[in-house]
Amino acid sequence: MDCSDKLKKLPPYVFAVMNKLMREAWAKNIDVIDLSMGNPDQPTAKHIVDRLVDTVQNHPNTHRYPQAKGMPKFRQAVCQYYKKRFDVDLDPNTEALALVGSKEGVGHLAAAVLNPGDLALVPSPAYPVHYNGVILGGGECYLMPLLAENNFLPDLTKIPEDVARKAKLMFINYPNNPTAAVVEDLKFYEEVVAFAKKYDIIVGSDLAYAEITYNGYKAPSFLQVPGAKDVGVEFQSFSKTYNMAGWRLGFVVGNPQIIGYLEKFKSYLDYGVFTAIQLAGVAALTGPQDSITEVNKIYEKRRDIFVDGLNKLGWKVTKPKATMYLWAAIPDKFKQMKSIEFCEFLLRETGVAVSPGIGFGQYGEGYVRMALVTHDNRFHDALLRLRKLLK
Numbered sequence: 001m002d003c004s005d006k007l008k009k010l011p012p013y014v015f016a017v018m019n020k021l022m023r024e025a026w027a028k029n030i031d032v033i034d035l036s037m038g039n040p041d042q043p044t045a046k047h048i049v050d051r052l053v054d055t056v057q058n059h060p061n062t063h064r065y066p067q068a069k070g071m072p073k074f075r076q077a078v079c080q081y082y083k084k085r086f087d088v089d090l091d092p093n094t095e096a097l098a099l100v101g102s103k104e105g106v107g108h109l110a111a112a113v114l115n116p117g118d119l120a121l122v123p124s125p126a127y128p129v130h131y132n133g134v135i136l137g138g139g140e141c142y143l144m145p146l147l148a149e150n151n152f153l154p155d156l157t158k159i160p161e162d163v164a165r166k167a168k169l170m171f172i173n174y175p176n177n178p179t180a181a182v183v184e185d186l187k188f189y190e191e192v193v194a195f196a197k198k199y200d201i202i203v204g205s206d207l208a209y210a211e212i213t214y215n216g217y218k219a220p221s222f223l224q225v226p227g228a229k230d231v232g233v234e235f236q237s238f239s240k241t242y243n244m245a246g247w248r249l250g251f252v253v254g255n256p257q258i259i260g261y262l263e264k265f266k267s268y269l270d271y272g273v274f275t276a277i278q279l280a281g282v283a284a285l286t287g288p289q290d291s292i293t294e295v296n297k298i299y300e301k302r303r304d305i306f307v308d309g310l311n312k313l314g315w316k317v318t319k320p321k322a323t324m325y326l327w328a329a330i331p332d333k334f335k336q337m338k339s340i341e342f343c344e345f346l347l348r349e350t351g352v353a354v355s356p357g358i359g360f361g362q363y364g365e366g367y368v369r370m371a372l373v374t375h376d377n378r379f380h381d382a383l384l385r386l387r388k389l390l391k
């Protein structure tokens with residue numbers, strides 16, 4: 001028996017690699033401080049949970065197959081959020097679609113629009129599904145390096161003319177995973193829209209970290225640029241915004257034709273999101289938003305403790321304005337190590353688990369990603385352990 005060539009082409013999944021290393025560490029009784037995965041550790045707000053429980057208990061008709069594209073109430077709530085938050089007008093009937101988490105939608109978009117051998121412009125480093133979705137969709141990736149000297153934005157002027165002409169799809173993601181970079185204003189998005197129009201490219205903007213922001217920074221939407229809806233769609237997730245990662249709920253909004261392709265593709269594969277979860281999503285979008293402020297305060301506190309501590313130890317790390325990640329170059333003392341080797345070494349010597357930059361693509365080499373998602377006390381512990389190694 002053999003698997004498909006597409007499956008063989010996929011690089012090892014970064015979290016699977018880290019999980020294996022952590023299992024080995026646990027087997028040796030190492031007390032692991034896991035900063036490797038961005039899995040929110042705070043609970044979902046009570047009013048959202050209550051809505052789920054009430055629906056499941058008292059409305060048995062919701063136990064049937066859901067409306068795959070998302071119930072009208074859900075799509076309306078999504079569009080109202082876009083109007084209120086970004087002043088973007090969307091038609092809930094044709095320009096919004098519920099997703100089984102945004103990862104599902106991002107991955108399936110590639111399969112819905114690419115033909116075998118079609119080219120997609122993919123950032124490197126990237127959230128892995130931006131790359132893997134293209135490969136699984138039968139396409140090929142042209143990597144757009146995200147470099148520190150360009151604030152981790154792709155330089156569109158460096159994309160060769162023949163590549164741009166051949167490309168059919170482009171992924172962008174700000175606030176960014178894994179680099180935590182942000183766009184300060186709409187300038188970069190304006191460049192993307194002009195580029196996509198010139199070369200007839202579909203844009204998938206991944207705004208999974210729309211609301212995980214600090215120090216007054218507010219993440220803009222790609223769809224705020226006039227004409228963006230002509231070329232692209234934008235994905236959002238309930239996982240980080242409302243601590244609902246396990247619930248599997250997200251959405252995509254924007255160009256109705258692209259949304260239609262994705263809806264059609266999905267209709268052959270899934271039945272959409274459980275109605276009770278969609279209604280809980282409506283409660284999340286339309287109810288009190290205090291939980292977002294609270295969770296951001298928690299991440300911000302951890303960020304300050306950990307970044308200040310690392311900098312004192314001589315490991316230079318910048319404070320991100322968004323996301324719950326730190327993107328750090330491997331400390332000078334260990335520069336000769338590859339990121340995977342450094343992560344193994346760090347885990348073995350200190351029990352601190354971080355993700356190797358290479359797991360997010362070849363331009364992630366030389367870096368590690370640390371997620372601010374473990375109990376506050378553990379960051380003090382991590383600093384104590386790192387001190388021995390770095391001094």
Ligand SMILES: Cc1ncc(COP(=O)(O)O)c(C=O)c1O
Nearest residue numbers: 101102103127177208237239250
């Ligand atoms: C950039 C980015 N997009 C999408 C996702 C997936 O989110 P969801 O849980 O909605 O599938 C993540 C999760 O970490 C992410 O970092």
